[in-house]
Structure formats: structure tokens, C-alpha cells
Amino acid sequence: MPQPTPTTSITHALDLADARHWTRKPPTRPATRLRHLLTTQPLEPLAARIFAYPAAVARWAEGDDLSDLNPTHAVLIEREIYRSWQPDVRRRAHQQILDHNGCVTAQLHARFTYTTPNGEFPDARLQRITEDLPALHASRLFEARHAQADDDELRRILADGIGEAHFFRALPHDQQQAALTINDLHLIQFYY
Known part of the structure; x- marks a missing residue:
């Protein structure tokens, strides 16, 4: 099966991860x-x-x-x-992952901007993050991919999932309205 290769396209990164599930x-x-x-x-x-x-x-x-x-x-x-x-194999693999609480792991190297009720805060650091997406965000990502959503829409869904899983889980309850934007994506890979 194909090995993951570096890409900055979320669509192509999902396609590469799906390739691990091909039957031929x-x-x-x-x-x-x-x-x-x-x-x-x-x-x-x-x-x-x-x-x-x-x-x-x-x-x-x-x-x-x-x-x-x-x-x-x-x-x-x-x-x-x-x-x-193999679109049918892809859909079955996604559904099986979601039905059995499988992990959708995203590995990315990017810069982020944090938006809170107090304003936007861009972070100039290039950060490498590996995180399991929450099930809701994994489901939204798969649904958007099946609907042929563009990379911008997939990036917003991924940013929401990474924000919830990595950055905002430790925030006090009154700051849970924070949002994350992926500004500068240098690498994205998915594993599932």
C-alpha cells in the first residue's frame, strides 16, 4: 500500500490515508x-x-x-x-472507523491564529502537532470529503477539531468560545 507522503492539501492527505484501505x-x-x-x-x-x-x-x-x-x-x-x-471501499472504511470509535489522527506542521471574545491572536511559531480528532469532527471531515468540499472547508473542519482536541481542552469554561484558524500549513497527514 502507498506510504504517506508530505502534502499541504487536506484533500490529498485524506486520499492518501484512504489508500491504505484499498482492496486492490x-x-x-x-x-x-x-x-x-x-x-x-x-x-x-x-x-x-x-x-x-x-x-x-x-x-x-x-x-x-x-x-x-x-x-x-x-x-x-x-x-x-x-x-x-474505490469510492465504495472508502465510504465503508470511513463508516467502519466511525461506528467502532476508531481514531482519526492528524499530524500537521502549521501556524495558527486563536480567536477569543477578546480578539484574534496570531502565533508566529511553526508548530508540529499530532492529535486524535474528536469523533464529531472526524465525521464532519469524512462527510465533507464525500461531498467534494474544497480544501478551505476541510481546513475549517480540521481547525475546529484540532482546536477542541489540542488547544482548548484545558481552557476555563468561560473561554470555551475560542476558535482556531490554520494560517500556514506546511504538512498534513492522516492516519486511520
Whole structure:
């Protein structure tokens, strides 16, 4: 199974964690990957996501002429495979984790801003945190991912979970309204 790789995309970090639950491996050749992707989504949106012309994507999928497929395209095609491979297996794994009180652990390296009733307090320190998300936030994160939420929405959910699990658990009751914002994300990985 794929090893976790450093990323700053919460979406891709979730996809990498989901890959540990795959029951079979995805295709590895770009042409085969593109043929699979084209069975699950239209050509034009796929081409836009991998920053290529639709005609080039169609030609690459045929496998005859890959001369203009550069490493950036190959990485983006791989991300698309990770994003879309075995969606039913992904959903079952998420549900099983939530049903059995499984841990969703987030490891991140980031800067944060704290918002309290007294104002916003940015912290210039780059902090490395490994924390188990509360079940509610793990569920919200999975639901948002299934709904194809953008990275900003996933970042807000993650920030709420990290805030509750790591930063605000020791606050006095009258300060529980504090909120956390992830300002500068250098690395994010999930384990479950």
C-alpha cells in the first residue's frame, strides 16, 4: 500500500490515508489511469483539473503518443486516481472507523491564529502537532470529503477539531468560545 507522503492539501492527505484501505491497487501507467478516469468523469473537467487540453488527454488515454505528457501532468493524473479510486471501499472504511470509535489522527506542521471574545491572536511559531480528532469532527471531515468540499472547508473542519482536541481542552469554561484558524500549513497527514 502507498506510504504517506508530505502534502499541504487536506484533500490529498485524506486520499492518501484512504489508500491504505484499498482492496486492490489502481493502474500505474498514465494511459491506463486516464482510461479509468474517463469512465468515471467527463473529458473536459478532467482535462481542466490536470491542466491539459482535452485533445491531449484523449490522445494520452489511447497510449499512442505520450511525448508531451510532462511530470506535472503525471502527478496530477496520479492525484485524480487517488481522489476517485474505490469510492465504495472508502465510504465503508470511513463508516467502519466511525461506528467502532476508531481514531482519526492528524499530524500537521502549521501556524495558527486563536480567536477569543477578546480578539484574534496570531502565533508566529511553526508548530508540529499530532492529535486524535474528536469523533464529531472526524465525521464532519469524512462527510465533507464525500461531498467534494474544497480544501478551505476541510481546513475549517480540521481547525475546529484540532482546536477542541489540542488547544482548548484545558481552557476555563468561560473561554470555551475560542476558535482556531490554520494560517500556514506546511504538512498534513492522516492516519486511520
